[in-house]
Amino acid sequence: MEKVRQWSWIIGALAMLAFLLFMHGDGFKKTPVRYWDVVWNRDGGKDVVDKLQGTGFRVITERADQIEISFTKTYNVSLGNATLPMNVDKRYIVQRGRDGFYAYAIFERLKGWPRTNVDQIRFVYKLQQDKFPFMAISDNRKRVMPTARDRANGKPLAYPEAVLLTKTSNPDLRGEVDDKYQYSTEDKDNKVHGWICNEPPVGFWIITSSDEFRTAGPFKQDLTSHAGPTVLSMFASTHYGGKEVGMTFKDGEAWKKVFGPVFVYLNSVRSSNNSLRLWENAKEQMLEEVKRWPYNFTQSEDFPSSDKRGSVAGQLLIQDRYINESLVWASSSYVGLAAPGNVGSWQKESKGYQFWTQTNKQGYFLIKDVRPGNYSLYATVPGVVGDYKYETIIKIKPRRGINLGNITYVPPRNGPTLWEIGIPDRSAAEFNVPDPSPTLRNQLYTNHTDKFRQYGLWDRYTDLYPNHDLIYTVGADDYHDKWFFAHVTRHCRNTGNNTYEATTWRILFQLKNLTTTGNYTLQLALASANNAEVQVRFNNQSTKPPHFTTGLIGKDNAIARHGIHGLYWLFSIIVPSYRLQEGNNSIFLTQSRRLGSFDGVMYDYIRLEGPPQW
Template identity: 60%
Template sequence: MGYWQPQWTPLHHGGGWRGAAAVRLLLLWCCIVRSVLTQNFPGSSNRPKSSPGVQLRWPDPGQVVIDNGLFQLTLSVPDGDVIGIRYNGIDNLLEILNKESKRGYWDVVWNWPGEPDKIDRIQGTTFRIVTKNEDQIEISFIRKWSKLSNETVVPLNIDKRYIVRRGCSGFYAYGIFERSKGLPDIEMDQVRIVYRLQNEKFHFMALSDDRQRVMPTPKDRLTGQQLAYSEAVLLTNPINLELKGEVDDKYQYSCENQDNRVHGWICSDPPMGFWLITPSNEFRTAGPVRQELTSHVGPTTLSMFVSTHYAGKEVVMKFRGGEPWKKVFGPVLVYLNSVPPKEDSSSLWQNAKRQMYMESETWPYNFVESEDFLSSKERGMVVGQLVVRDRFINMRSVWGEFAYVGLASPGEVGSWQRENKGYQFWCRADRKGNFVINNVRAGEYNLYGWVPGIIGDYKYQGNVTILPGSAINLGTLVYEPLRHGPTIWEIGIPDRTASEFYVPEPYPTLMNNLYTNKTQHRFRQYGLWARYADLYPRSDLVFHVGGDDYRKDWFFAHVTRNVYNNTFKATTWQIVFELMTVRDADYVLQLALASAAESDLQVRFNDPSIEPPHFATGKIGQDNAIARHGIHGLYWLYSIPVPSSRLRRGSNRIFLTQALAKNPFQGVMYDYIRLEGPPGL
């Protein structure tokens, strides 16, 4: 779904006729807007009849070709792999040097509980035509699991589908994954679609307005120098000499789900684009700020539905006890565009963005034939207003300005960021905290949220039941964030990232020039974790409250130290602060982490050697955001009681030790730290 920020007057929330009428009027307005939008946009059923009709051909028994006059899509039968895309005078946009099964395909990474991962390249065993007319062809490739299936075949029933429409320069792909009751226990790490394009044609990649560049080739990576892990390569002898000395790593091109809506590649001769458009996030896992891969050297374009990237095994889908399950992944659109040879090819990106907005506005599509993909009339909406009540910030409630508000499977506070089996529906509130969550599939949900600048997570107490056509007004919701007493001091901004802290300049010999002079993306450079030892060669970071500036004096990641020949040791940071008085009452340290990778963060007050520590997280985190150029992974929040006996009048020190130290990527990123005094202080 698009992240629209609505501007509208808060609805009456007293439950009387005013609130009900306002909801009905808002729902009617949304329906009118949708009706207007779908008249001529891609995704509507109203295709111009002047466009050629869609045709189906069988060049040989093992292939089917769908042709709408704009492009031709060739699929293997009954496998359902995309083996050819003919467009703009190019016989095949996909890499013809690859085997047919390794050009455009679905795959799943899974395992039996406790056993190593397996990779299953999903190929159908049964083919059928779902819809065939001049306006649209939808075809299906089904594979059903049985006990006689190969050991690498994931125990799921899978239906891969493709749709080609009249007048649409591209095709839609989606999958229906189902576990019938009684299937064996499994774990599933990854579900994705992969498209591998012609290496000789596609050299320019675009992810956003400010993340576009000429890319190295696969051969450049083979001739380069592998760095600390296989994905990161120093380009020592690239074909394009302008790339010499740069680092290439697919994780440098990751993106949050909320922004991961269109990405792809541009061919210069002839000028054309290949784009992956994701019109909705409802089928992705772990919420809107979850980071995921996009496009990378190959040239490769990915549609990631499920993975452990930037989260680890905590978001693995685990099925036990014969649990039944079904989910629709997609549809996503592979969009093709072109311009005349003399026209600026940069317009291809702008056109792809416009197409993405059109696709998002017409979601949910009205042309998908599967009964498992719910139409707009089978969905509902939720509206309301979120306000924040924290008397230590303001005696009155304040608006939940630009809050993230979403519906996800019922669970604990904050469970949405680890949820992986259901659907999620998120929006951004306006500056007054008003929110509209539209096109929600019928079902049972909890409503979750958080407010940038405010610590912690909100959860609505009751379940939210969405029925077809329902419009629910939750009224004004009050979030009372975690709070013990007044703020004595704070470090950082509670925004779930470490972006406000000091991100160092990269090593000049290990740079990706895409991010040179782009402060907001500096964290995407390779090797920044090693800069800590350069900046603190003999002793660890010491931060003085009231004197130091966290933007300059607080390193973005609390990492280990390489002491000799890849032997690492734990590091201990210190927070030094003054207390004029100490009351005989409890204080609280609010500690929010933006990331954790195989870490045990230990906290001690005024005694660096006390055992056991006053507080320890225990081993937490597998998001690997430090190594993978992320500024956050999963969010962790700890409220740590501090008895007054641990504090003293005058100078105090808090010792933060990341105690696990076997490699350079273990560590945490802090989001926000706050010391609170007793309530009556």
């Protein structure tokens, strides 16, 4: 009888996997609801989408408590440039007593294989649109969503992903904007998201227990769930970073990486009146999965269990003598291990693993369950400009803990603060984020802390400054109200040919006791840049060439995609004292690139420092 029960469970598990992995859509689109895909190209050519259709199958584990199966796709060298030069092993695990299944994939390039670029790796589920109307991403980001058909019947806006809903199956949604990028989330916060069906009351969720296999660090933003209904597990992408965060493989370069496992979780309640309980239960399940990480049940030597990993501990301190003569605890800082590189290189690193944690109030940190290998240790401190990197390569070995003791970050600074605009936190959230156009709202973000996710905010600059640009007076103006969140172009609406013009922002400030024997410093930190160039001039807007230029920088597209930041940039600009004058001074910031409405930057923080005092 026990053997019958055992085989009944195995048959049921295989049936569930077959249903979830191979069922098709509900008629609106005859496409598979479940797939992996990779977006890749050769030498920057046309992108190719590979759905990773398997050519091999095998059962890895078949026990009374667990089944693991494998679908493989093997690179055929004879096909040359026609196919992705990688081997891919997709794994699925069902465990007895677990309401769902685990999915992960092993990607591998062998030595000698041709060069290639990879822009995206993801795992996708498209659910039945007449069954799953309600989406949940976080406690304050959950709502009834439009269907794919509603979007198809809508009015396209500035790009295909953004649609004005004009004819909807649910009349309450008519007149709203829908855009999948409005539901993006930083990876550090992207642990669980999914959909709820009312009849029957069931939930479908993707739970991600760890960020170690994701790319570009904890602040990397990416897609979650969106109208369709679609559920995504984004393992790698160029979203909010551009090609700089993509994977580039040289001719002959060998590489292997495990993406996942993630947990596809299914839950239910007895009554549709309690359907929101499904979200609460999904969060509880997420916490349980996080505690279980790293999983010890995967049958791959490429995924080390906890007893084959190491750890790093220490205390991070800040030394800024112009603020405090003593060392200061680096509270709530992000400290992480990533591939060896330059200061801040972790935000563009995509081929290796990353391990991050937050310090406690006293700056202590513990990074545990780290895969063996060589890493650099990096840190970023809220309220402190710049990035930290530990000077020595850290070698992680199995079952070994490394204690670095006290480590000290000396942030960029040349002199005392004369004035500052913003908060150095890699974000533009503290600045003036305007209300959207009344006809282009997403009601979820009305009176919401994430108002920056509304559509079309870049165009509001032209509404607010139709004939002149922003002028900010230090000491009189409040950057929360006066400093627009994005330095963008002005739309020349009256020309009839859809053109844009460069914009110049002006900072007015008083300077007393001008020092003529030393240099001043302007710390200019950017939270985002997209096809932008910031030119800096002092007291003369017409100076050619400008006193400083960033040059053409950035492709993160965060302005269009409703991100309040993209990649971080820091420029320490030396200002000879002869550029300034006693009394009234002006700094002119010109964003000179003007090909379109999304060209621009978001400022993180600006600080003028006096000459060094020691």
